[in-house]
Amino acid sequence: MPEKTAPLAQIGMLRHLTHAHWTRIEPEFSTLRHCAAGETVSERGQPLSQSLLLLDGIVGRRIRTGRNHSGRHHLVALQVPGDFVDLHAYPLKVLDHDIVAITDVRMAAVSHTRLKAVLGSHPELSRQLWSLTLVDAAIHRHWALRNGTMRALQRVANLFAELVTRLDEGHGTTGDTYLLNLTQPHIGDACGLSGVHVNRVLRSLREANCCTYAKGRLVVQDRAALNRIADFDPYYLYLPET
Amino acid sequence: MPEKTAPLAQIGMLRHLTHAHWTRIEPEFSTLRHCAAGETVSERGQPLSQSLLLLDGIVGRRIRTGRNHSGRHHLVALQVPGDFVDLHAYPLKVLDHDIVAITDVRMAAVSHTRLKAVLGSHPELSRQLWSLTLVDAAIHRHWALRNGTMRALQRVANLFAELVTRLDEGHGTTGDTYLLNLTQPHIGDACGLSGVHVNRVLRSLREANCCTYAKGRLVVQDRAALNRIADFDPYYLYLPET
DNA sequence: ATCTGTCGTTAATAATTGTTAAGACGAGGA
DNA sequence: TCCTCGTCTTAACAATTATTAACGACAGAT
Numbered sequence: 341m342p343e344k345t346a347p348l349a350q351i352g353m354l355r356h357l358t359h360a361h362w363t364r365i366e367p368e369f370s371t372l373r374h375c376a377a378g379e380t381v382s383e384r385g386q387p388l389s390q391s392l393l394l395l396d397g398i399v400g401r402r403i404r405t406g407r408n409h410s411g412r413h414h415l416v417a418l419q420v421p422g423d424f425v426d427l428h429a430y431p432l433k434v435l436d437h438d439i440v441a442i443t444d445v446r447m448a449a450v451s452h453t454r455l456k457a458v459l460g461s462h463p464e465l466s467r468q469l470w471s472l473t474l475v476d477a478a479i480h481r482h483w484a485l486r487n488g489t490m491r492a493l494q495r496v497a498n499l500f501a502e503l504v505t506r507l508d509e510g511h512g513t514t515g516d517t518y519l520l521n522l523t524q525p526h527i528g529d530a531c532g533l534s535g536v537h538v539n540r541v542l543r544s545l546r547e548a549n550c551c552t553y554a555k556g557r558l559v560v561q562d563r564a565a566l567n568r569i570a571d572f573d574p575y576y577l578y579l580p581e582t
Numbered sequence: 583m584p585e586k587t588a589p590l591a592q593i594g595m596l597r598h599l600t601h602a603h604w605t606r607i608e609p610e611f612s613t614l615r616h617c618a619a620g621e622t623v624s625e626r627g628q629p630l631s632q633s634l635l636l637l638d639g640i641v642g643r644r645i646r647t648g649r650n651h652s653g654r655h656h657l658v659a660l661q662v663p664g665d666f667v668d669l670h671a672y673p674l675k676v677l678d679h680d681i682v683a684i685t686d687v688r689m690a691a692v693s694h695t696r697l698k699a700v701l702g703s704h705p706e707l708s709r710q711l712w713s714l715t716l717v718d719a720a721i722h723r724h725w726a727l728r729n730g731t732m733r734a735l736q737r738v739a740n741l742f743a744e745l746v747t748r749l750d751e752g753h754g755t756t757g758d759t760y761l762l763n764l765t766q767p768h769i770g771d772a773c774g775l776s777g778v779h780v781n782r783v784l785r786s787l788r789e790a791n792c793c794t795y796a797k798g799r800l801v802v803q804d805r806a807a808l809n810r811i812a813d814f815d816p817y818y819l820y821l822p823e824t
Numbered sequence: 825a826t827c828t829g830t831c832g833t834t835a836a837t838a839a840t841t842g843t844t845a846a847g848a849c850g851a852g853g854a
Numbered sequence: 855t856c857c858t859c860g861t862c863t864t865a866a867c868a869a870t871t872a873t874t875a876a877c878g879a880c881a882g883a884t
Contacts, residue, residue, distance in 0.1 A: 384817075403727050405813065414731050416723040431713040436720050436818040456705075463702040470712050471673040477715065478678050480722035481658040485645050487729035488774030489656050492871070523831065532730030534872055539833060554832095571647065575626075576678040734841070765861065776842050781863060796862095 348395065348448055352422015352510035353472055355580040361465040365458055369393060369448040375441040377521060381425065382439045388429040390451045397445030398520060399425050400530075402438045415530040417480060418442070418503065421510040428473055430455055443521040471578075478576045487532045490571075495531040496541045497570035500551060504560060505574050516563075521556040545569075590637065590690055594664015594752035595714055597822040603707040607700055611635060611690040617683040619763060623667065624681045630671040632693045639687030640762060641667050642772075644680045657772040659722060660684070660745065663752040670715050672697055685763040713820075720818045729774045732813075737773040738783045739812035742793060746802060747816050758805075763798040787811075 348369060350362045357365075373392065375381055381399060382388060401417040416437065419425050429435055430452050459466045479502075486498050508514050524542065525535040533541070542553050550565045551558060560566055590611060592604045599607075615634065617623055623641060624630060643659040658679065661667050671677055672694050701708045721744075728740050750756050766784070767777035775783070784795050792807045793800060802808055 401723065403723070405727070405731055412731060414727050416726050416730075428716045428719065431709045432716050432820065436820070437723065459708075460705040463698075463705065463708065466701075466705065466708050466712075467673045470708075470715070473712070473719065474670045474674050474715060477670065477719035477722055480719055480726060481643065481645070481679065483726035484658050484722060484729055485647070485656050487726055488658075488772075489647055489654060491869095524833095525831080530730075535831085536833085536873080537871055540871090543833090578674065578678070733839095766863095767861085777861090778843075778863090779841055782841090785863085 354422045356471055357468045361468055368450045368454045368458060371449045373447045373449055375445050377441055377443050379441045380438055381441055384436055384438050385434055387434055390449045391426040391430050392447040392449050394419050394421050394423050394425050395446045395448055396421055397443040399445055400440050400442050402440050413529050420506045424472055475578045482576045492533050492537055492541050493544055494570060497566055498572055499531055500558060501566050501570040501572035509579060516560045518558045520558055596664045598713055599710045603710055610692045610696045610700060613691045615689045615691055617687050619683055619685050621683045622680055623683055626678055626680050627676060629676055632691045633668040633672050634689040634691050636661050636663050636665050636667050637688045637690055638663055639685040641687055642682050642684050644682050655771050662748045666714055717820045724818045734775050734779055734783050735786055736812060739808055740814055741773055742800060743808050743812040743814035751821060758802045760800045762800055
């Protein structure tokens, strides 16, 4: 028998769900899962029987390229608290990418069996969960856009702008310090840059008094400047109107 | 009363639907829509009350960047016959990007009202449609990967490899000539390259006897070479097992 | 305590790609 | 017919970014 978790808060993108629907699905999350930074949460091709909701920390979607996937890593998405990390495994049964913990993370799990039982009689809840994955898709499109159209400085600034916006949305506050725990090579993997060039870009952002990234921690000194350098428009995030 | 269309074939990604579910939803497509190459099918922010299924031709998802969106265009996705172009508008109500016809296209429409009625009593069909949008999301992730990790030659080759695979999947055959109707700047918009550099890349592919792109038409001379140059692994397309 | 590996930093160099400009070509209109 | 427009093509040049290398700092392992 799985242990019962404490009630979960309706944070971040979960606010796309109406409160009534949230209270309907929240009790179905019956187990907690912890992963330490660097651990693999799930692997490409592995059949999944449950989906995970991220409560705390950051996870990344990673794809390995090259012959027999032995080459470089690349980060194609980052998830923040309130995101489902695995929800697409419910309809698709299997994922085409790895999921790795960037920071230490805490997640809540719901089995696909129970999900199916609930969704079968709640089409509107189905539609709301579907929406969550569609917002992820919109974010993926933006990552393609970022890597396709922006120069290095703007790319990194834009990634930071997106992440702080999404992290703020999770907490419901606006902060100025964020623990991302990404190494400079990680940022390069996400933005399509070499680690060396990420280092140059971070120095530029620091010298522009825009933001400082050190030891996995992002400190935003001038958010307006960050958004300007990033040409950041959060429309694609489909943030719930407050 | 909308005109009734002729029965639609279950092509391309629609084969993710079981035949039983397809026959359930197929009659709901009650109107046809045609667009000429270059026309805008729907615009960012415009509320949509129906979704479109692509029957013939190619459409692109386009995002404008820069202050007040007056800058460059970028293509973040291309859809081929058998794809829904608009299905995410059903849960999301509104799109964050424009949809433009690349070639002349023919589409079938289903109203969200009827979709809601059908899906409300068919949770398994809901899940299958959800899957279709999740495959699109996987393709988006691959586009981010392509623009982030690959050099120009590989990027264009990879885009071509993806498109011919998806177009073949639509027709159920393997061909060697494909009408894409993309200009060289279009390809640049999709791959994050300048039009001039696309021209250089196309010459390389031609001189390698790999494939020839001219007048909007792609002729694949050596598919193995194309897939090799592209480092192409179609796993992410979640092709239905045949 | 020492070794080992990863990360961060910087510089020098090389490769890739963007920009600008100009001419060729073809389609379609006056 | 001639003109115009958009696309394709190429060249020359400039800007961006990757690569390699070297070194210091640090953490974990033995």
